[in-house]
Amino acid sequence: QVQLVESGGGLVQAGNSLRLSCNFSGRAFSNYGMGWFRQAPGKEREFVAAMGWNGDSKYYADSVKGRFTISRDNAKNTVSLQMNSLKPEDTAAYYCAADLFYRGTYPMSRPNYWGQGTQVTVSS
Secondary structure (H helix, E strand, O other): OOEEEEEOOEEEEOOOOEEEEEEEEOOOHHHEEEEEEEEOOOOOOEEEEEEOOOOOOEEEOOOOOOOEEEEEEOOOOEEEEEEOOOOHHHOEEEEEEEEEOOOOOOOOOOOOEEOOOEEEEEEO
């Protein structure tokens, strides 16, 4: 069973940066594409960013393209989301997700596993 544990959320002012991390355990990390989703109060969970199992491809939502960067470290079984130029509309609970053999060439939509989430609040 895969376990995903997020960290790095918090309160930050608009324009600043935050880095989220997700630790993966329980299966072979290198077989899984990894992604990030978010859910704001009263809204549906939405795709943010993802990268393929082999690290070659990345996919971003238009709303974060150019501001957020996803990366993975196969030696540490972690995936990170560097968030720059944060906006109040980025405020949400952010969830890490794992999708077996996901290639990163389209938005991740049905991951096999979810983390518990970490809250990001951006003040104006």
